[in-house]
Amino acid sequence: MSLVTVEGLSIRYGGKTALRGVDLSIEPGEIVTIVGPNGSGKTTLLRAVIGALRPASGRVRLKPGLRLGYVPQRLHIDPTLPITVGRFLALPHRAPHGARRAALQRAGVPDLMDRQMSGLSGGQFQRVLLARALIGDPEILLLDEATQGLDQPGSAAFYRQIEAVRAETGCAVLMISHELHVVMAASDRVICLNGHVCCEGSPAVVASAPEYRALFGTGTGGALALYRHDHDHDHSHDHAAE
Numbered sequence: 375m376s377l378v379t380v381e382g383l384s385i386r387y388g389g390k391t392a393l394r395g396v397d398l399s400i401e402p403g404e405i406v407t408i409v410g411p412n413g414s415g416k417t418t419l420l421r422a423v424i425g426a427l428r429p430a431s432g433r434v435r436l437k438p439g440l441r442l443g444y445v446p447q448r449l450h451i452d453p454t455l456p457i458t459v460g461r462f463l464a465l466p467h468r469a470p471h472g473a474r475r476a477a478l479q480r481a482g483v484p485d486l487m488d489r490q491m492s493g494l495s496g497g498q499f500q501r502v503l504l505a506r507a508l509i510g511d512p513e514i515l516l517l518d519e520a521t522q523g524l525d526q527p528g529s530a531a532f533y534r535q536i537e538a539v540r541a542e543t544g545c546a547v548l549m550i551s552h553e554l555h556v557v558m559a560a561s562d563r564v565i566c567l568n569g570h571v572c573c574e575g576s577p578a579v580v581a582s583a584p585e586y587r588a589l590f591g592t593g594t595g596g597a598l599a600l601y602r603h604d605h606d607h608d609h610s611h612d613h614a615a616e
């Protein structure tokens with residue numbers, strides 16, 4: 375049985391359609407990456423999957439009793455608030471010490487338990503968020519641009535850790551990434567989103583699809599264009615005016 379099934383999903387914010395007619399399913403153990411320009415609905419899709427947004431039409435079905443782990447894009451913690459990693463991991467549900475230790479180990483940062491959250495590097499902070507998502511032994515991990523702010527070696531190391539977690543636990547992964555090289559290396563399947571699903575398939579199939587090329591360009595230029603999408607241009611979307 376699929377872990378997640380999305381059927382004909384449309385999401386509106388006020389009068390504005392962010393997603394329309396999205397269908398997808400996630401099978402146990404697979405790594406699926408969502409790519410798409412800024413404002414294409416990637417975060418909206420993840421938030422709908424975790425049940426934080428109500429569909430305007432269509433639906434999201436989760437396997438009954440599905441254990442989800444969610445790693446947000448970023449999390450602000452007041453830097454003046456003294457809180458150790460161990461205490462942070464115990465919020466809001468008091469996970470036993472052994473479970474917190476095992477989660478840090480699995481996230482590749484076994485020695486951070488007694489460190490202050492405010493003293494962590496960006497990479498360490500994201501590993502702690504990953505550890506928090508792993509505490510409930512999830513069957514699926516959802517990551518929303520979890521490597522934002524990390525340098526290239528840092529984000530490559532983070533995604534290798536995700537692959538190691540998948541290999542150890544067999545969990546499925548649904549993630550948003552702007553980094554085409556990572557998508558190519560680590561995903562079983564890529565979904566290209568622009569308010570609707572433009573194309574989907576293996577990384578190689580998506581990279582050569584005309585819909586994808588129309589959004590991101592071609593060849594190495596395409597990879598660079600994808601990277602630059604974050605940084606130096608604005609996009610207006612055909613669905614934005616609906």
Ligand SMILES: Nc1ncnc2c1ncn2[C@@H]1O[C@H](COP(=O)(O)OP(=O)(O)OP(=O)(O)O)[C@@H](O)[C@H]1O
Pocket residue numbers: 387392410411412413414415416417418419614
């Ligand atoms: N809470 C909200 N209220 C109103 N509009 C919203 C809200 N959240 C998102 N939107 C709009 O919905 C569309 C999709 O946004 P979303 O954040 O899902 O895109 P994204 O692909 O994750 O973008 P990015 O790559 O910039 O993170 C955008 O046009 C955005 O402005």
